[in-house]
Amino acid sequence: MSVDPPPGGVAVHRKRRAGAPAGFFACEAAGLRWLAAASGAPVVEVLDVGVDHLDLVRLAPVRPDVAAAHAFGEALARTHAAGAPAFGAPPDGWDGDGWFGPLDAPLRMAAGRYDAWGPFLADCRIVPVAGALRRAGLTTPDDDAAFDRLAGLLRDGRWDDDEPPARLHGDLWQGNVVWTAQGATLIDPAAHGGHRETDLAMLVLFGLPHLEEVLAAYDAARPLRRGWRHRSGLHQLYPVAVHALLFGGGYVAQTRRLLHAAAGS
Template identity: 70%
Template sequence: METYRKQRAGAPAGFFACEAAGLRWLAVRGGAPVVTVRGVGADHLDLERLPEVAPSRRAARELGARLAVTHDAGAPRFGAPPPTWDGDGFFGPLDQPLPMPAGDHERWGAFLADCRIEPLAGLARQRRALAPADLDALARLAEVLRRGDLDDDEPPARLHGDLWSGNVLWTPAGATLIDPAAHGGHRETDLAMLALFGCPYLDEVLEAYQEVHPLRRGWQHRVALHQVYPVGMHAVLFGGGYAAQLRRLVAPYV
């Protein structure tokens, strides 16, 4: 099998080791396939090269069912990194990855406030990516989350963490996950990421997922909440219309 080398000179310390740890942690028996790690160094990650094919309904259904198994493998706490990685993770493109704080939280709301919403607001303020009113709205959202208003009894799931459609490769062996930001989180977060940029056959993915692990009632109305962090980070990284999109996502919760 051929090898694909992902590399970047001057990558942040541990960047590729963190990704390798995430891929290995996500390789759950019966779970969603992940690309195989072949080697890792300070400035590169060697992976199995995957041939690509067109998406299909059958592959989408298999992805949904197997992703539920991955999530059900669980994590010790909300924000927990892969067990062979000690420290924060990374989020963003290879040429400018940003820190993604790890956590050790019993409740999801407190984790989201401490490790996602407040760091996002700090980066946005530093880069002047959001208006003061948007920063105030993020602060109010953090307060709502810390109060536990949006918590439930879901235990921490084993998340890919950056599961937009570009991180799903459709191969002859089925849909395979790449480029994770793996951590313990809420299962709805990965599913909301799949929806964010239009995963092929998303309805099939979700239907098959729920045949293995039914989602809590009202999950459709929480998609926006789970998209706040990735859309906000896109506003920080790329600007454009992401700030307005973030404003619409936050509004129902504050």
């Protein structure tokens, strides 16, 4: 919803949910401020936060163009380069787990402090979502075995590299990128320390206007390791699995395809 501005004030957009999980909006506010502190991609400004609401500057969308996409790719590279204390670390100003998913049905997203990305992904993303899918009756015994196998591969460092923890938006689909006169502006994060390929894999998963220009500008500013697109499915598994939990349908089959490809089955 939108809130009329006070005389001489800025226009306000209010996110509100009665009965939101304790700390939900405080966590989001901390994530927005942490991303903004990177001096990279523009981030919507936090005006006020309460137990059942978050007040933000109301954004005025414009049509995206190639120049804005190029600038966003460069800026996102700077955001990631600002770093995080560890893989799984929550944003400054928040201590504890976060949330992932829509405002009316967010799922708890475990925080942690890991020296390597693989064990973090296994313990804080893959194992919890695998258990949730199993309890919901959405997996087969073969799926459960593949989740176990994938978690083992991650803990063994199969995909680890020398990348330091990046400062991630964490839910970077096109609906959370608002094109404005000030540039592509980030909203609604699930911010944490993670692998920078995760944000890029989310953009690839759900699409973005002028995506190839964004990715090319990012790679020119901070070159990506060879084969990052091939690894995108591994990064996409968690968000697609959450969609399977929330919405079912084709997301269940998509989760299964990503899972078995990553687990080598």
